[in-house]
Amino acid sequence: MSGASRQARFLGLDLGTSGLKALATDARGETLTCVSQPYPLLCPHPGWAEQAPAAWWAALGAALDALRAQDIALDALDGIGLSGQMHGLVLLDAHGEPLGPCQTWADSRCEREARAFERRVGRARLLRIAGSHVYTSATAPKLLWMRQHEPDRLRTAAHLLLPKDEVRFRLTGTLATDVSDASGTLLCDVAARDWSAELVAAAQVPAGLLPPVVEATAVAGTVNREAARTLGLRAGTPVVAGGGDAACAAVGQGLLGDEATDRGVALATLGTAGQLFAATREPCAAPDGALQTLGHAVPGRWFVMRSILAGGAAMEWLASLLAPGTAEEAANERAATLAALLAGAADESAGAGGVLFLPHLDGVRSPRMDPAASGAFVGLGLGTTRARLARAVIEGVALALREGLDAVRALGIPVERVRLAGGVNSHAPWPQIQASVYGLPVERGTTDDASALGAAWLAAAGVGAFTLEDAAARIAPRPGDVTLPDPRAAEAYAQLARLHRSAQRQLRGTFHALHALAPRL
Numbered sequence: 001m002s003g004a005s006r007q008a009r010f011l012g013l014d015l016g017t018s019g020l021k022a023l024a025t026d027a028r029g030e031t032l033t034c035v036s037q038p039y040p041l042l043c044p045h046p047g048w049a050e051q052a053p054a055a056w057w058a059a060l061g062a063a064l065d066a067l068r069a070q071d072i073a074l075d076a077l078d079g080i081g082l083s084g085q086m087h088g089l090v091l092l093d094a095h096g097e098p099l100g101p102c103q104t105w106a107d108s109r110c111e112r113e114a115r116a117f118e119r120r121v122g123r124a125r126l127l128r129i130a131g132s133h134v135y136t137s138a139t140a141p142k143l144l145w146m147r148q149h150e151p152d153r154l155r156t157a158a159h160l161l162l163p164k165d166e167v168r169f170r171l172t173g174t175l176a177t178d179v180s181d182a183s184g185t186l187l188c189d190v191a192a193r194d195w196s197a198e199l200v201a202a203a204q205v206p207a208g209l210l211p212p213v214v215e216a217t218a219v220a221g222t223v224n225r226e227a228a229r230t231l232g233l234r235a236g237t238p239v240v241a242g243g244g245d246a247a248c249a250a251v252g253q254g255l256l257g258d259e260a261t262d263r264g265v266a267l268a269t270l271g272t273a274g275q276l277f278a279a280t281r282e283p284c285a286a287p288d289g290a291l292q293t294l295g296h297a298v299p300g301r302w303f304v305m306r307s308i309l310a311g312g313a314a315m316e317w318l319a320s321l322l323a324p325g326t327a328e329e330a331a332n333e334r335a336a337t338l339a340a341l342l343a344g345a346a347d348e349s350a351g352a353g354g355v356l357f358l359p360h361l362d363g364v365r366s367p368r369m370d371p372a373a374s375g376a377f378v379g380l381g382l383g384t385t386r387a388r389l390a391r392a393v394i395e396g397v398a399l400a401l402r403e404g405l406d407a408v409r410a411l412g413i414p415v416e417r418v419r420l421a422g423g424v425n426s427h428a429p430w431p432q433i434q435a436s437v438y439g440l441p442v443e444r445g446t447t448d449d450a451s452a453l454g455a456a457w458l459a460a461a462g463v464g465a466f467t468l469e470d471a472a473a474r475i476a477p478r479p480g481d482v483t484l485p486d487p488r489a490a491e492a493y494a495q496l497a498r499l500h501r502s503a504q505r506q507l508r509g510t511f512h513a514l515h516a517l518a519p520r521l
Contacts, residue, residue, distance in 0.1 A: 005073040006032055009465070012456030013063075014245065014449070015056055015084035015164045017041060017106065017272065022063035023452035024072050029460050029471045034449045035066040042101065049106035053090060053098045053166050060167065064231055075234050079459035080171070080223070082242030083249075083451040084164025086184040089142040091157040092166070096173075099153050102163060103145075105137040108363070111371055113148065114141035117186070121202050123289075129199060131183065131190035131285050131293030135369045139185035140203040147204060160209045164242055171231075172221025172239050175211040179295035180247035182213045190302070191283045193295050216243040216297035217462040240462035243297030245451045246275055246305060250296070251458060252450030253421050254472035255279045257301035261472040264416035266408060268401055268434060268442070270424035274311025276404030278413050279303045290367040290407035297458060298468060304411065306404025309362040312424035314375070314393050315341070317361060322386060344387030345394055346429035350436065350489035351496060352388045355379045356503055357396030366404075370508075372515035378503050394430060398437040399493070399500040405438055406497075421445040436489035437497075444481035 008024035019038040025031055037059035042050045064074060087105040092098055103109075118126060118134035127133060134141065139162070146154045161169060162181045169175060182188040182195065187203060187210070189196035194213050214220060220241040228235035242248065249269060255262045257279035267277040283302045285293045291304040310317070319338040356378040363371035377392065408415055420431055420442050435442040447453055457471045 005071045007073045007076060008032055008067075009078045010456040010459045011074065011077055011080045012452040012454065012459065013060065013080065013082045013167070014248070014452035014455060015082065015167060016245065016451075017085050017104065020056060020059040020063055021449060021452040022060070022067055023449050023456055024067055024074070025453070025456045025460075027465065029457050029466060031447065031449070031453060032072060033067065033070050034452060035063050035070070037062045037066070041104065041106065045109070047108045049104045049108075050101035051088075051104055052101050056163065056167055057170055061231055064233075068232070074232065077234065077237050078465060079463045080237060080239045081455035081457070081459035081462070082164040082168055082239070083245050083455040084162065084167070084181070084242070086162065086181055086244040086246070087137045087139050088163040089139050089146070090161045090163060090166045091153065092159040092161065092169075093156055094158040096159070096169065098166070099157055102166075103142045104163070107142070108136040108371060110141040110145035111136050113144035114138070114369065117141050117144055117203065121199065126186070127285055127287070127289055129189050129196050130186045131283065132186065133289035133366070133368055134186065135365050136371065137365070140187050140199065143203050143205060154206070157206070157209060159211065160205070161211060165211065168220060168239055168242070171223055171227045173224050174221030176214050176220040176241055177211050178216040178241035178243050178297065179213060180216060180243040180297045183294040184244055188213070188295070190293055190295055214241050215299040216241050216247070216458050217299060219462050238459070238463050240459045242455050242458055244294075246277060247294070247297035247303065248454035248458070249421055249450040250277055250279060250303060251298065251454030251468060252447060252452070253419055253445045254475035255419070256298045256468055256472050257281050257296060257303070258469055258472070261469060264414050266405060266415045266418050268418050268420055268425070270311045270397070270420070270422040270430065272311065272313045274308045274397060274401055276306045276401045276408070277303055278408045278415065280413060284411050284413075286407050286411060288367050291404065291411070292366070297454065304408060304413070306401065306407060307365050308359060308397065308400045309365060310359050310375070311397055312422070314357075314359045314361055314397055315390070315424070318389060318393050341386065341390035342427055342429065344385070345390035348387050348391040350395075350486070350492040352392035352395060353383065354381070355384055355388050355392040356496065356500055357392040358500070358504055358507070359393070359396045359400050372512045373508070374511045374514065376503070376507060394433050395437065395493070395496070396500070398434045399497055401434070402437050402497055403501065415440065417441045417443060419443050419445050421448070421450050423448050431483045432486070435483045435485040437493045439485050439490045439494070441485070442483050446475055
């Protein structure tokens with residue numbers, strides 16, 4: 001090693017859609033360093049989005065090697081926690097080997113099965129038990145698709161795991177999932193924090209296929225000898241259950257559903273997608289499906305969430321369209337184009353000169369699953385500039401998240417400020433626009449690696465090193481990281497929010513007609 005090694009005490013692993021992050025902390029849960037390793041998302045057919053579990057394991061090995069290259073010693077960890085992309089379907093045979101690729105959350109091939117599942121259970125009943133309407137990302141409709149199209153694969157399966165749970169199984173040999181990940185499958189009784197016999201039967205899940213559900217801080221196994229030898233870890237290291245990525249991100253940002261740490265705080269996360277999140281002490285469902293209710297990674301807590309499928313991806317899409325040159329050249333120019341668009345958007349006034357943007361480039365999840373919904377610019381004119389298009393895109397994403405904020409308030413959950421997370425929120429003018437759209441102060445979160453940090457904190461809590469409340473209490477945004485709403489802009493956005501909702505309703509029929517016509521064009 002190039003110098004004295006730094007002993008890590010806890011390791012947080014975040015299994016994302018495009019790569020794995022490995023974050024090492026010291027004994028107090030303070031981050032030492034974080035590394036990432038990419039892996040591909042495979043799309044062999046329209047609407048399909050798969051990953052090979054072997055790619056996750058290879059990325060884990062490479063990430064641990066990268067930590068050691070930074071002089072991080074990993075041979076005496078006190079605990080390991082996992083965070084992961086939710087909803088994915090991983091089937092294992094009786095020997096624990098994957099039966100083909102994972103259908104990830106981004107896979108939407110099961111639209112027909114999703115609607116059949118909702119009809120079978122009933123929309124109101126599904127909201128009452130699972131805390132959510134039906135959506136193609138969820139695991140239950142993926143299982144129904146598998147039964148219809150690949151029955152031999154399902155018949156051979158001995159175990160069903162979610163993505164992070166497959167990695168933990170290879171680390172420990174133990175089958176389990178946690179409450180937060182289970183509650184995103186549409187097979188869980190969210191209030192009871194366990195599988196629902198009614199929903200499991202409706203999805204025709206074979207007996208014994210599902211793993212036990214435990215709390216996120218529960219020690220779900222220890223590193224076995226084979227994994228220790230392969231990865232250079234200590235055999236016997238405790239591995240906690242961990243949680244879904246949204247729940248772990250909330251933990252890493254200090255949103256625990258605890259009045260002492262986060263009363264009045266909502267979390268707006270913007271990466272590829274976007275989420276508006278609020279932690280609660282009791283399960284509370286929005287009756288119209290405007291929010292999902294899920295079990296939190298914090299034992300005895302829940303959260304409500306509004307998701308949009310294109311958050312930062314909407315701006316990346318615009319930059320890819322406007323980058324100069326050929327497709328190959330555009331890839332090299334996209335970063336510069338994106339920076340120029342953000343700078344131009346910052347100079348525009350609220351309302352983008354009368355242009356509205358609907359950000360649903362990949363369909364809608366809430367308040368009702370609608371894959372036929374589309375993105376749209378409304379109000380284009382000869383005076384519309386690139387900067388106004390960029391401003392409209394940012395505003396459209398923020399207005400879509402505001403709908404989630406309004407739904408949270410309608411449940412009686414107080415929101416006094418919004419904490420921002422995700423890499424997109426580190427770039428101006430996203431924070432200022434969101435502050436004005438929400439009409440609330442926004443504060444920059446303390447880390448862009450919140451899911452991995454949350455997983456490490458869950459490990460520490462699971463082995464009794466410190467409590468989640470202890471860790472969250474240390475989170476305090478710096479004064480310069482707080483952005484206040486602009487009063488004039490906030491007034492304009494209050495009007496634009498109504499127009500934004502109205503445009504979505506009015507264009508719904510057109511979107512559906514185009515969706516039906518497109519295959520014949």
